[in-house]
Amino acid sequence: MTQQIQRPQQIQRAHRISMYGVSIALAFVFSYIESLFPLNIGIPGVKFGFANIVILLTICLSSHIIDAYAIAVVRVLLVGITFGNISTMLYALTGTILATTAMLIAKKTGLFGTTGISIIGGITHNIGQLITACIILSTEGLIYYLPVLIIAGLIAGIVIGIITDRCAIHIRLSTKE
Amino acid sequence: MKKNDFILIAIILVTCILLSAGFRLTQRDGRTVRITCNDNILGDYPLDENNEINVPYSNKGYNIVSINNGSACVTDADCPDHICVRHPSISSTGETIVCLPHKLVVKIID
Numbered sequence: 001m002t003q004q005i006q007r008p009q010q011i012q013r014a015h016r017i018s019m020y021g022v023s024i025a026l027a028f029v030f031s032y033i034e035s036l037f038p039l040n041i042g043i044p045g046v047k048f049g050f051a052n053i054v055i056l057l058t059i060c061l062s063s064h065i066i067d068a069y070a071i072a073v074v075r076v077l078l079v080g081i082t083f084g085n086i087s088t089m090l091y092a093l094t095g096t097i098l099a100t101t102a103m104l105i106a107k108k109t110g111l112f113g114t115t116g117i118s119i120i121g122g123i124t125h126n127i128g129q130l131i132t133a134c135i136i137l138s139t140e141g142l143i144y145y146l147p148v149l150i151i152a153g154l155i156a157g158i159v160i161g162i163i164t165d166r167c168a169i170h171i172r173l174s175t176k177e
Numbered sequence: 178m179k180k181n182d183f184i185l186i187a188i189i190l191v192t193c194i195l196l197s198a199g200f201r202l203t204q205r206d207g208r209t210v211r212i213t214c215n216d217n218i219l220g221d222y223p224l225d226e227n228n229e230i231n232v233p234y235s236n237k238g239y240n241i242v243s244i245n246n247g248s249a250c251v252t253d254a255d256c257p258d259h260i261c262v263r264h265p266s267i268s269s270t271g272e273t274i275v276c277l278p279h280k281l282v283v284k285i286i287d
Contacts, residue, residue: 042264044277085257088277116182123189133275138216139282141273147197154189 016064020071023058027051027075028082035083043145045091045129046152049122049160051075055100056118056164061171065104072096094132099125114168115161122157123150204269207285210249212242215280224249224268224285234279242283249283250274 030051039046055075059068076096080089102124106117126149134142212219214232222228228244229252240254240261248268251261254276261276267285274283 038258040263042260042262042274044258044260044275085278088258091277111179111181112185113179113182115178116185119182119185119189133277137213137275137277137280137282139213139273139275139284141271141282141284142275144200144271144273147193147200150189150193150196154186154193158186 016062016067019058019062020067023054023071024074024078027054027071028078030054031075031079032083043148043152044133045095045126045149048156049125052099052118052121052125052156052160053164053167055096056103056114056121056160057168057171059100059103059107059117060114060164060168068100068104069097072100090136091129091132095125095128098128113161114165115158118161118164119154119157122160123153126150126153200271204271206247207268207270207272207287209285209287210242210244210267211282211284211286213282213284221286222249232279232281234281238279240276240279240281249285251276251281251283254279 028051030053034047034050055068055072058071062068073093073096076089076092080086080092099121103117103121106112106120112120127146130142130145130149134140208224209221210224211221212230212232214234219232220230222230222244224244224247226244227246230242230244232240232242234240238255240256241252243250243252245266248266250266251264251274254261256276256278258278261274261279261281264274267274267283270285270287272285275281
């Protein structure tokens with residue numbers, strides 16, 4: 001077992017700041033690349049969400065819950081402003097905040113592995129977006145999309161979870177001095 | 178993958194199947210489609226009359242809703258994502274096609 005080295009607070013803070021920079025930039029680029037390959041089905045909100053790899057990693061590796069929220073929210077704002085889609089940014093914002101909250105709670109209970117947390121995040125994200133759409137469009141009929149969105153969130157969650165799990169192992173190995 | 182992850186997946190799949198079945202059982206073939214833009218009902222159209230409706234959005238956007246052979250779909254739009262155009266046609270009660278940027282809801286109401 002490797003020892004836990006107590007790093008001075010300044011180094012910890014600098015490490016955290018640089019992780020913020022790297023994470024937000026990476027999440028942003030993931031979002032952009034994903035937007036280049038749209039899935040060709042007619043249901044709004046179905047996507048893999050590769051940017052969530054970064055957010056999930058932050059949740060698993062960081063001990064401060066504000067980190068995950070900060071990176072998730074800033075990413076959504078950046079993507080919305082850069083690609084000019086402010087009106088649809090609202091859906092992504094509620095989805096992300098709800099999903100991050102659900103994932104943090106799931107992590108806290110310790111019941112689920114990385115993939116389980118990712119699944120919970122993916123499904124919550126889609127349900128959050130669906131509820132937002134129902135409210136904005138005053139249409140409860142949108143609930144018919146629930147099974148599709150749950151399955152989409154499930155599949156994306158599994159894929160993202162497996163990828164993140166592999167990444168987390170390597171990151172943990174490389175940060176042990 | 179912990180054991181709980183698999184239990185979670187199983188519960189989700191079962192819930193989905195039950196939801197889907199429930200929805201299918203309560204759906205019937207539709208007869209009328211309602212077009213709503215920004216919470217304003219623009220009109221109800223019968224599904225048995227072929228029709229093409231141009232729905233303007235404020236003064237710079239549009240969606241074209243087509244009714245053909247008992248089903249409705251969006252055939253053209255100038256929204257940025259075109260999700261509404263790619264959506265398959267709808268014909269059962271409760272089904273909807275939405276265009277989020279244009280606040281358009283095409284819904285089979287009966």
